[in-house]
Amino acid sequence: MSLSYAIEARSRYEAPRSASSDAAVDLLDRMGVRMAFAKDEEVYGQDEDADLIYRVVSGAIRTSRVMSDGRRQIGDFYYPGDLFGLEAGPEHRFSAEALSDCVILVLKRSALKAAGAAPELERLIFAATLSELQRTQEHLLLLGRKTACEKVASFLAELAERRGSDMVDMPMCRQDMADYLGLTIETVSRMLSQLQGSSIVEFSGCRQFRVRNHDALSRLAD
Amino acid sequence: MSLSYAIEARSRYEAPRSASSDAAVDLLDRMGVRMAFAKDEEVYGQDEDADLIYRVVSGAIRTSRVMSDGRRQIGDFYYPGDLFGLEAGPEHRFSAEALSDCVILVLKRSALKAAGAAPELERLIFAATLSELQRTQEHLLLLGRKTACEKVASFLAELAERRGSDMVDMPMCRQDMADYLGLTIETVSRMLSQLQGSSIVEFSGCRQFRVRNHDALSRLAD
DNA sequence: CGTCATCTTGATTACGCTCAAGCTCCGTGG
DNA sequence: CCACGGAGCTTGAGCGTAATCAAGATGACG
Numbered sequence: 080m081s082l083s084y085a086i087e088a089r090s091r092y093e094a095p096r097s098a099s100s101d102a103a104v105d106l107l108d109r110m111g112v113r114m115a116f117a118k119d120e121e122v123y124g125q126d127e128d129a130d131l132i133y134r135v136v137s138g139a140i141r142t143s144r145v146m147s148d149g150r151r152q153i154g155d156f157y158y159p160g161d162l163f164g165l166e167a168g169p170e171h172r173f174s175a176e177a178l179s180d181c182v183i184l185v186l187k188r189s190a191l192k193a194a195g196a197a198p199e200l201e202r203l204i205f206a207a208t209l210s211e212l213q214r215t216q217e218h219l220l221l222l223g224r225k226t227a228c229e230k231v232a233s234f235l236a237e238l239a240e241r242r243g244s245d246m247v248d249m250p251m252c253r254q255d256m257a258d259y260l261g262l263t264i265e266t267v268s269r270m271l272s273q274l275q276g277s278s279i280v281e282f283s284g285c286r287q288f289r290v291r292n293h294d295a296l297s298r299l300a301d
Numbered sequence: 302m303s304l305s306y307a308i309e310a311r312s313r314y315e316a317p318r319s320a321s322s323d324a325a326v327d328l329l330d331r332m333g334v335r336m337a338f339a340k341d342e343e344v345y346g347q348d349e350d351a352d353l354i355y356r357v358v359s360g361a362i363r364t365s366r367v368m369s370d371g372r373r374q375i376g377d378f379y380y381p382g383d384l385f386g387l388e389a390g391p392e393h394r395f396s397a398e399a400l401s402d403c404v405i406l407v408l409k410r411s412a413l414k415a416a417g418a419a420p421e422l423e424r425l426i427f428a429a430t431l432s433e434l435q436r437t438q439e440h441l442l443l444l445g446r447k448t449a450c451e452k453v454a455s456f457l458a459e460l461a462e463r464r465g466s467d468m469v470d471m472p473m474c475r476q477d478m479a480d481y482l483g484l485t486i487e488t489v490s491r492m493l494s495q496l497q498g499s500s501i502v503e504f505s506g507c508r509q510f511r512v513r514n515h516d517a518l519s520r521l522a523d
Numbered sequence: 524c525g526t527c528a529t530c531t532t533g534a535t536t537a538c539g540c541t542c543a544a545g546c547t548c549c550g551t552g553g
Numbered sequence: 554c555c556a557c558g559g560a561g562c563t564t565g566a567g568c569g570t571a572a573t574c575a576a577g578a579t580g581a582c583g
Contacts, residue, residue, distance in 0.1 A: 165434070212433060224374045261444065506548080
């Protein structure tokens with residue numbers, strides 16, 4: 080892996096890929112196996128061995144952690160091109176499930192290690208790890224210090240930015256949003272209604288919205 | 302800052318260090334510059350260029366992010382042996398400040414890159430990044446889904462576990478705890494009193510406590 | 524068109540926040 | 554050595570935001 084992550088770490092959705100990371104992605108594609116998962120199917124479970132890493136080809140993934148009494152926290156959502164399943168220890172701390180029907184590229188860690196002569200690959204994985212760390216740190220701020228309204232506004236703003244369009248289809252249900260934001264579905268629903276009432280966003284069906292006032296939305300998201 | 306921190310916390314959580322990572326640490330030591338920071342002094346600021354990485358030699362560090370209206374979230378606390386300051390992008394998203402007077406080993410990223418022939422070093426930094434990601438994910442669960450009491454219990458339990466002893470000195474003030482846990486100092490204080498009232502912990506001065514009932518504490522921490 | 528899951532809305536409750544007062548611990552100087 | 558002062562911590566009273574409990578509304582799908 081390389082320490083030039085500053086350059087290499089393409090932010091997740093926008094920046095175009097460098098030639099070298101394209102090559103690395105191609106290599107990943109050749110080394111991995113494609114698998115299909117149905118909506119809500121588990122890709123891996125909490126406490127399972129973490130000897131594989133994964134890349135979303137199509138569809139979307141959520142990672143989540145469930146407490147003994149059923150409370151759930153969603154770690155993140157992953158979309159095509161994203162790597163997930165990296166762990167510091169030998170076991171997964173979060174489980175991963177398909178948000179929708181999806182295709183996942185699966186790679187053995189050991190295979191990656193064997194192909195040690197591929198520094199591009201190591202760089203790619205390191206960059207993905209750093210990028211995920213950064214996203215998780217933003218998530219900390221959201222959970223620890225934002226109000227319900229700010230949480231929901233941040234969530235919609237990020238979806239819209241990632242999508243790069245005003246019209247956004249959300250792949251996740253209200254419960255997934257709630258468990259990502261540390262709220263209940265009722266509160267999420269109320270905040271969405273409130274944002275719609277303020278003409279900041281407009282919903283057409285509960286899974287599709289349009290941003291009507293970007294400034295107001297990002298001001299709320301802080 | 303007590304010596305026992307320095308000895309104890311060289312490797313933060315799990316495995317004792319391998320010979321190779323010891324060599325890598327020695328290399329780090331030789332490449333870096335030692336700097337002293339006074340209590341509350343800033344090591345780097347939010348939005349500053351991230352062209353250095355850091356290792357705690359003695360003392361303790363907190364990383365934090367402040368919102369425009371002053372709300373603050375602490376990312377993590379770092380102790381001797383811990384690396385910090387790694388970023389996905391070119392700028393720091395969190396600032397870092399000295400919790401106590403401390404000595405920090407500072408390394409230029411570019412110097413690390415130049416010493417590209419040191420795969421041990423890259424492995425060490427990658428492992429530190431993964432470990433930090435894991436900690437941050439646990440922090441997510443705490444912030445998103447735990448009650449005030451569970452948050453405080455988790456915090457004390459982790460401090461005690463890290464210290465490996467029943468008697469624990471806390472290097473941080475109540476405000477730091479509160480901003481780590483997503484609470485107010487009043488709530489932190491109330492929960493500490495409550496835990497003490499239940500004979501689960503016992504404080505001798507507000508910065509030192511003893512765990513009296515490990516089982517109860519870890520049950521509350523979930 | 525009917526059924527069931529998902530989502531929204533309403534009423535009430537409770538957990539943690541705010542505001543306010545007192546206490547403890549230390550360092551400092553008389 | 555003790556009095557003083559101030560920062561940090563604790564405790565109390567009341568409040569507000571989001572949770573809970575409970576109906577309805579919407580929408581997807583057979």
